[in-house]
Amino acid sequence: MRPHPLVGRLGKAPARSRPGRSSWVEVIFGYPGGAVLALYDELYRSGIRHILTRHEQGAVHAADGYARSSGRVGVCLATSGPGATNLVTGLANAMMDSVPVVAFTGQVATSAIGRDSFQEADITGITVPITKHNYQVRNVRDLPEVMTEAFYLARSGRPGPVLVDLPKDVSTAEIAADEVVWPQESSLAGYRLPRRGAQRQIRAAVRALVQARRPLLYVGGGVAGTKAALACRSLAEELALPAASTLMGLGVIPAQYPLYLGMLGMHGTVAANRAMAQCDVLLAVGARFDDRVTGKLEAFAPHATVIHVDIDAAEIGKNVRAHIPIVGDAGAVLDEMLRLLPEYREAACGPEGEEDLARPWRLRVLAWKRQFPVDAGDGSAGPGDSTKVGGSAGVGGARGPAMAAEAGTGPRLRPQTVIQAVAGRVPDPHFVVTDVGQHQMWAAQLWPVSRPRSFISSGGLGTMGFGLPAAVGVQVAHPGARVVLLSGDGSIQMNIQELGTVASERLPIKIVILNNEYLGMVRQWQELFYDRRYSQTHLSNPDFAAIARAYGLEGYRVSQAEELGPVLDKALASPQAALIDVAVAPEENVYPFIPAGGSVKDMIVGPSGPAQETAAHAG
Amino acid sequence: MYRTLAVLVRNRTGVLFRVASLFSRRAYNIESITVGRTETPEFSRMTLVVGEDAAACDQICKQLSKLVDVVRVRDITDEDIVARELALIKVAATPDQRQAIMQMANVFRARVVDITNRTLTVEITGTEDKVDALIGLLQPYGLREVVRTGRIALNRGVRGMRGSLMAALAKSRQAALARAAAEATPAGQQVARL
Numbered sequence: 001m002r003p004h005p006l007v008g009r010l011g012k013a014p015a016r017s018r019p020g021r022s023s024w025v026e027v028i029f030g031y032p033g034g035a036v037l038a039l040y041d042e043l044y045r046s047g048i049r050h051i052l053t054r055h056e057q058g059a060v061h062a063a064d065g066y067a068r069s070s071g072r073v074g075v076c077l078a079t080s081g082p083g084a085t086n087l088v089t090g091l092a093n094a095m096m097d098s099v100p101v102v103a104f105t106g107q108v109a110t111s112a113i114g115r116d117s118f119q120e121a122d123i124t125g126i127t128v129p130i131t132k133h134n135y136q137v138r139n140v141r142d143l144p145e146v147m148t149e150a151f152y153l154a155r156s157g158r159p160g161p162v163l164v165d166l167p168k169d170v171s172t173a174e175i176a177a178d179e180v181v182w183p184q185e186s187s188l189a190g191y192r193l194p195r196r197g198a199q200r201q202i203r204a205a206v207r208a209l210v211q212a213r214r215p216l217l218y219v220g221g222g223v224a225g226t227k228a229a230l231a232c233r234s235l236a237e238e239l240a241l242p243a244a245s246t247l248m249g250l251g252v253i254p255a256q257y258p259l260y261l262g263m264l265g266m267h268g269t270v271a272a273n274r275a276m277a278q279c280d281v282l283l284a285v286g287a288r289f290d291d292r293v294t295g296k297l298e299a300f301a302p303h304a305t306v307i308h309v310d311i312d313a314a315e316i317g318k319n320v321r322a323h324i325p326i327v328g329d330a331g332a333v334l335d336e337m338l339r340l341l342p343e344y345r346e347a348a349c350g351p352e353g354e355e356d357l358a359r360p361w362r363l364r365v366l367a368w369k370r371q372f373p374v375d376a377g378d379g380s381a382g383p384g385d386s387t388k389v390g391g392s393a394g395v396g397g398a399r400g401p402a403m404a405a406e407a408g409t410g411p412r413l414r415p416q417t418v419i420q421a422v423a424g425r426v427p428d429p430h431f432v433v434t435d436v437g438q439h440q441m442w443a444a445q446l447w448p449v450s451r452p453r454s455f456i457s458s459g460g461l462g463t464m465g466f467g468l469p470a471a472v473g474v475q476v477a478h479p480g481a482r483v484v485l486l487s488g489d490g491s492i493q494m495n496i497q498e499l500g501t502v503a504s505e506r507l508p509i510k511i512v513i514l515n516n517e518y519l520g521m522v523r524q525w526q527e528l529f530y531d532r533r534y535s536q537t538h539l540s541n542p543d544f545a546a547i548a549r550a551y552g553l554e555g556y557r558v559s560q561a562e563e564l565g566p567v568l569d570k571a572l573a574s575p576q577a578a579l580i581d582v583a584v585a586p587e588e589n590v591y592p593f594i595p596a597g598g599s600v601k602d603m604i605v606g607p608s609g610p611a612q613e614t615a616a617h618a619g
Numbered sequence: 620m621y622r623t624l625a626v627l628v629r630n631r632t633g634v635l636f637r638v639a640s641l642f643s644r645r646a647y648n649i650e651s652i653t654v655g656r657t658e659t660p661e662f663s664r665m666t667l668v669v670g671e672d673a674a675a676c677d678q679i680c681k682q683l684s685k686l687v688d689v690v691r692v693r694d695i696t697d698e699d700i701v702a703r704e705l706a707l708i709k710v711a712a713t714p715d716q717r718q719a720i721m722q723m724a725n726v727f728r729a730r731v732v733d734i735t736n737r738t739l740t741v742e743i744t745g746t747e748d749k750v751d752a753l754i755g756l757l758q759p760y761g762l763r764e765v766v767r768t769g770r771i772a773l774n775r776g777v778r779g780m781r782g783s784l785m786a787a788l789a790k791s792r793q794a795a796l797a798r799a800a801a802e803a804t805p806a807g808q809q810v811a812r813l
Binding site: 125128132133136138153188312313316317318 | 681
């Protein structure tokens, strides 16, 4: 019996033929089935770690979480037909957020393809628009080349998911060891990687930054690599740049940086969005000007000279015109900017000083930051929020059984308070994973993220159900770190079966559900734009703590403010996984809020409406 | 406003689908798309005619370039090019109408490629305008069937995509040679095997 080359690639090749270390695989997230029986048989004998998720969607999100948090390629495996189609959401998710994932799918035998065979699906056809590239291997001899390319493509340049479809006759074929040749990675004819960026453009960028009176740094997920993040931080500090981040870029600029203004965009801070509207030089790095960041394009950074650094040339000018486009690796470009900085700084200021053109601007953004802190749920925030504590308890119609029992027992916990309480208790190193919805935005606003790759969230696609399986992947990649999942009562139910994976793999993940018995974000829009017609957004929930216990995990339910601290302490101290279901104020909204397609002028700062922002904006 | 793109692609399964899928996914208007082999079997060449302005076309080129199977994209609209389309036009024609139709075809340097008692088929090569003009003239006789290839285009003179093709070819042949060499190495001395 000869080893299958797939397995060889993944873990057992002899040292001298080993492909690059960076493409080495230590763990696969997967789910078996008829078309991948041969692969699972090889896995059985290979000793490669395989994590059995409870749904293929869980496998691909876990591979994604593994990759996002570690920077390594995440690998998942599913069978043909339904197994493969269950990966679709996860692949689209990884594509939108540029996450390196390699997905292997089984396929019916080559002779059966195209005959609508049992469990056949055209997965390569289906996934063309949601993968960086995909392959169907028709001959086992092509496999080494495909494997090499797949891993190389997934992690190089702008990373992304790559799918490899393996017909059953290919995955069962045997190939003599001496027939297997691992090719060089660079043999792809049409695939070129931009590296350093054009020197002339980098110089123009540095000149613009040095001369700027109102500069702003806008960081995205493309800067999350360790080296790039370090360079980005250094540049921000060197130039004392006010900095704002996208959801994907959280942690690149640590929350502790004094000129850090927080997240941008729809639920971004007042300071970040105002700075964007008023800056004169905008340095965008590894960000793609998503509509959730820009809002109305005409009102986005209207006065700014835009410097756009991105490894993907197609991102430049896609949504916003770049005056100084730089196509290159963020780390290399930022390093070069740092190197050139002294030269231009001298030229700009001269030896005798009057050096700080941007000082008034910095004072202004700091004043905004102070004046409009994010509502942390502790009464420290700006106007209007005090009325909100348990404010709308009577509204919203029927309650689920758990809620009904607790009604009228005092003010509900505010979700922001809960996030603060969790954040204050989690030691470093830690990772916080979120699902999608209101809790995600509160977490993005309030969690003090200090390292890149430590805030794990589905950004571009906004995939509810991402959180739990992603947390599995994060914990597998970082066994020694504390992994906290913040989820909602809607999101958690979209992949709740992965509690089974958490239990069987004994992963000590701490799951906090902010339970408002609503699809909160949709409800918020219904409240604000559909006259409170809460169409299909109320949820009658099960007892989540009991579900956790049924899986053999610790389960807690918190409904009173005074219970929160002790329960969190207990759950976090336990070596086991724990789920804490926290009943929170049902009609709390995420503020600030710029309605879709709006600008900073339309920003709703708090429950009392947009008027105050408009007034304040004039100043 | 139409723009012409020349696209050199690796001759792989599904490459046409990948290109077409990109246009559909990003909602770009595509007027015509043709594909065929080049002077080397490893690569095919497409000619795309897109109904977008120069700015949108720039974005299209960048998105196309990202496809792994795409070796080179070139917007040749404003370059010195030869652009042609071929059409087969089947006209309803009674024997006594043939002469008139064939005369018109002659003026357009089109050829008659099939004649039956009731039809006459003309083959024409030229710019889209020329093809349109002939079709317009034949319309009154009754068009039975029309098929057009869509535009193909090539730079005049030495400009073009030859360099890109040769570079890509060298790269892929090098890889193939390395593979062959490794496969030929006796078992005991292999450097790159499982």
